Amino acid sequence: MHALHCLLVSLDKWQIDEMLASQNNPQRLQEIEMRIRLVAMEATSEYADQAFDWRSEDDAGSWIDDFPGAGVVLGAKESERFKELLAEYSQKPLKRAMVLMEKYDCYAGRILNKSLLREVWANKKPWDEPWTLATIFRLLIGDYLFESQFYSVPDASAKISDGVFRDAMEHPEYYALVFSDYHW
DSSP: OEEEEEEEEEOOHHHHHHHHHTTTOHHHHHHHHHHHHHHHHHHHGGGBTTTBSEEOSSSOGGGTTTSOTTSEEETTTOHHHHHHHHHHHTTHHHHHHHHHHHHTTTSTTOOOOHHHHHHHHTTOSOTHHHHHHHHHHHHHHTOOOTTTOEEETTTTBSSOOHHHHHHHHHOGGGEEEEEEEEEO
């Protein structure tokens, strides 16, 4: 199974200065995008076998037509697109948790209580239901999973903080989004 993942990266001052100086040099700009991509890949490499078993390291993989080159959307270069994509992808973990809750309606409207815990402990639920419940909570607390489809490098989490989100929306020139094709 494949999914497009979006990784938010904050840029250092030298990256911003270098990017601004390279606006008219496409080859140099591509090198900067590859370095930004490398930052995102390194920051998420520890999630191998948790969020992916394989992923595209150099580009957006199957989504290269939507995100050409290195698969990087620079906030300084495409601020409106950056903001739209950030608003969409930063909510992917929550939306996936909601879909799972609806799919497994055995938990919908139920309160997590001792009775439910005993049912799970006694294996009175189909094997996948407790795993789904665990996945829902892991998505909500920001664990980076295949289902998350988003990771905030500044927060070291799949859950973006209000401060980082606000700053990225107000100052997109200090951020980039890196897209990668994840497989599980």
